[in-house]
Amino acid sequence: MDELATARIELARLEAKAENLLQQFLDTKEAGTAQRAKIDALLRNRPTPINRLPAELLLDILSLAIPRRMDVSLSVYKYDGRRKLELASVSRRWRDIIFGCPSLWTTIEVDPSTPSPAVYLKRSHDAPLDVIIQCQPRYGFAGHKEVDLLLAKLASLIPSVQRWRSMVITGDLDLLQIHNPIVRKFSRLTFPSLKSVIIRPREPLDANHGNALLTYPDFLAPKYTPVLENMELVSYPQSARFRTVNTLKSLKLTLFPNIDPTIIRQIPAESLMSLSLRGDVSFLGLIPNSIHFPLLHTLNLQLVGGRQFLEAIVVPVLTQFAYVCDPREDRTAVVFGDPGSKFDCVHRLKFSPGASLPHDSIDYGDAVTLSRAFPCVHHAQVDLRLISPLFDDHPDSWRFLESLTFHTLHSNDWLPTDRLVSWLKRRQKLGLPRLRLKFLTAAIDNSWKVAHENDAGLFSKLYEELRMHCILDVEDFLLKPDMYLSMEGDSPLRVVSVKFVN
Numbered sequence: 001m002d003e004l005a006t007a008r009i010e011l012a013r014l015e016a017k018a019e020n021l022l023q024q025f026l027d028t029k030e031a032g033t034a035q036r037a038k039i040d041a042l043l044r045n046r047p048t049p050i051n052r053l054p055a056e057l058l059l060d061i062l063s064l065a066i067p068r069r070m071d072v073s074l075s076v077y078k079y080d081g082r083r084k085l086e087l088a089s090v091s092r093r094w095r096d097i098i099f100g101c102p103s104l105w106t107t108i109e110v111d112p113s114t115p116s117p118a119v120y121l122k123r124s125h126d127a128p129l130d131v132i133i134q135c136q137p138r139y140g141f142a143g144h145k146e147v148d149l150l151l152a153k154l155a156s157l158i159p160s161v162q163r164w165r166s167m168v169i170t171g172d173l174d175l176l177q178i179h180n181p182i183v184r185k186f187s188r189l190t191f192p193s194l195k196s197v198i199i200r201p202r203e204p205l206d207a208n209h210g211n212a213l214l215t216y217p218d219f220l221a222p223k224y225t226p227v228l229e230n231m232e233l234v235s236y237p238q239s240a241r242f243r244t245v246n247t248l249k250s251l252k253l254t255l256f257p258n259i260d261p262t263i264i265r266q267i268p269a270e271s272l273m274s275l276s277l278r279g280d281v282s283f284l285g286l287i288p289n290s291i292h293f294p295l296l297h298t299l300n301l302q303l304v305g306g307r308q309f310l311e312a313i314v315v316p317v318l319t320q321f322a323y324v325c326d327p328r329e330d331r332t333a334v335v336f337g338d339p340g341s342k343f344d345c346v347h348r349l350k351f352s353p354g355a356s357l358p359h360d361s362i363d364y365g366d367a368v369t370l371s372r373a374f375p376c377v378h379h380a381q382v383d384l385r386l387i388s389p390l391f392d393d394h395p396d397s398w399r400f401l402e403s404l405t406f407h408t409l410h411s412n413d414w415l416p417t418d419r420l421v422s423w424l425k426r427r428q429k430l431g432l433p434r435l436r437l438k439f440l441t442a443a444i445d446n447s448w449k450v451a452h453e454n455d456a457g458l459f460s461k462l463y464e465e466l467r468m469h470c471i472l473d474v475e476d477f478l479l480k481p482d483m484y485l486s487m488e489g490d491s492p493l494r495v496v497s498v499k500f501v502n
Contacts, residue, residue: 051093059097062087066104078107078132102127106165109134110153112146117157128165128193131157135171154185161189166196166230186219196230220244232276246271252300255279269293276300277309286312293318302326307335310342318343321374322350332366332386336373347378347400351386371397381405391419395426403436417466424469437466438473 050058065087067080084104088095098104105123111134135150169183197220219225222245231244232252244251248268255263256279264284267275273295282305292314302324303309321343325332351370367389370382377398380387384406390397424435466472 047093051091055097058094059101062094062098063101063104078109079104099123106130107132108157110150110157111135112149114153117153121157121160124163126163129160129163130166130168131164132168133170135169151185158185158189161194162192164191164194166198167191167194168198168200170198170200183217186217188224189219190224191219192226194225194228197225197228198230198232199234200232201234222246244268248272250274252276253278255281264291267291270295272296274298274300278302279304281305281309284308288312289314307337310335313342315342316345318345320348321346324352332370336369343374344376346374347376349374349377349379350381352383368394368397374398376400379403379405388419391423395423396430396432399432401435402433403438405438405440421466421469424466428469434470436471436473 050061053061066083068077069080071078084098088098100123102123102125105120106127107130108117108120108124109132110117133150133154199217220228220231222228226245227247228245229247230250231248234254234256244266246268248271251267251272251274253267253276255277264281264286269291272293275293275296275298277300279302281303284305286308288311291312294316296315297317298320299315299318300322301309304326306323306326325335367387370386371390371394374380375398378400379402380398382404387404387406428434
């Protein structure tokens with residue numbers, strides 16, 4: 001075979017090989033395109049990272065994303081219903097998880113304008129329920145249509161009373177009377193799981209309401225609420241009907257002069273751990289040391305006749321005490337004049353002279369009396385007007401004090417920084433703990449004059465000096481209508497000017 005033939009054979013072999021390689025390339029490219037399409041399809045159909053989480057963990061995350069806020073007017077926590085539905089609309093899985101979680105559907109609000117509670121009853125399964133009943137007519141009176149709507153919704157809730165954990169009833173006085181069909185709906189029903197009841201009129205009550213006060217509901221009798229632990233209500237004229245279970249741990253009660261004076265003896269003193277009383281107790285004729293609260297650790301009072309009540313109670317384990325002076329009450333030095341060692345265990349004290357108390361009606365004796373009545377306080381929140389007399393002569397007052405919060409400053413008050421600094425220095429020399437001072441927002445009116453340009457530097461200097469002798473917290477403390485103080489953590493004090501636009 002000559003050289004030409006050999007060359008042609010080699011060419012043919014190479015061309016065949018090239019054709020084969022080209023076909024392999026095309027097949028490989030086609031296979032790659034198909035594989036890419038498959039991967040794209042898998043990615044499109046693959047759950048997002050959050051949806052690959054276990055259902056229990058995803059539920060925890062979604063629950064954190066649904067705000068649960070305190071409704072101050074009702075003293076209850078409620079989930080944000082709108083946010084709950086927004087998250088449920090993201091995907092079918094999220095919807096199934098949210099709709100299938102009983103704890104997200106246990107707070108049921110009932111008023112004439114809310115939807116039927118049937119959905120909440122179904123989605124809550126067998127979980128304990130928190131029921132809020134708002135008897136508030138739209139036009140200042142209860143129309144028959146509104147009452148009928150509310151009664152119909154309550155009727156659908158009645159079969160689930162064995163699950164009720166808490167109940168709040170609020171509204172106009174006439175809708176809370178026992179003769180009203182809304183309250184009568186619960187007559188002689190048993191609430192085996194009910195632990196908290198709040199019955200609160202929408203409008204503030206005072207002694208002028210007289211006989212318009214509520215009548216004690218039958219369904220609060222011990223045989224109908226055997227495990228009740230928390231109760232808040234206004235006083236009732238017929239105290240003979242006032243009966244509570246001996247499991248009651250917390251009671252908030254508003255008293256008025258027309259009630260039977262024996263009502264205090266109906267309070268389950270042996271079991272109470274928290275008690276709040278507001279109103280007039282001057283007519284009760286209490287005997288000193290006649291009411292024993294062996295377990296009471298929290299006491300909140302706003303009373304007329306407060307001295308009589310304080311002399312009557314025995315509170316060996318009381319640790320938290322809050323007192324608001326009524327404008328009709330005696331001065332502080334009289335109310336707390338001779339408590340003995342009754343309040344030696346109180347570690348947290350919140351004391352307010354009351355907004356209506358004249359500035360010049362508090363003197364040195366009030367401040368000294370308060371410090372002696374509560375000698376072992378660790379944390380105190382008081383009015384600056386009340387406590388400032390101690391700054392001059394009593395550095396050893398409240399030797400165990402750790403934090404001191406000032407509140408309710410008024411436009412005619414001025415912070416006695418030099419006296420306060422001197423008091424702090426003398427406490428340090430005595431070896432007493434360094435205090436944490438906190439200043440809350442003051443109540444400022446329009447009588448303040450506009451600040452001068454050098455005021456900011458003056459205020460900063462004063463507060464920086466104060467800060468050297470304590471741990472200082474300032475929370476948007478208003479100095480003047482256009483100026484407030486603020487400080488975060490260990491950052492320097494800031495004086496912020498605000499321009500008001502009319």
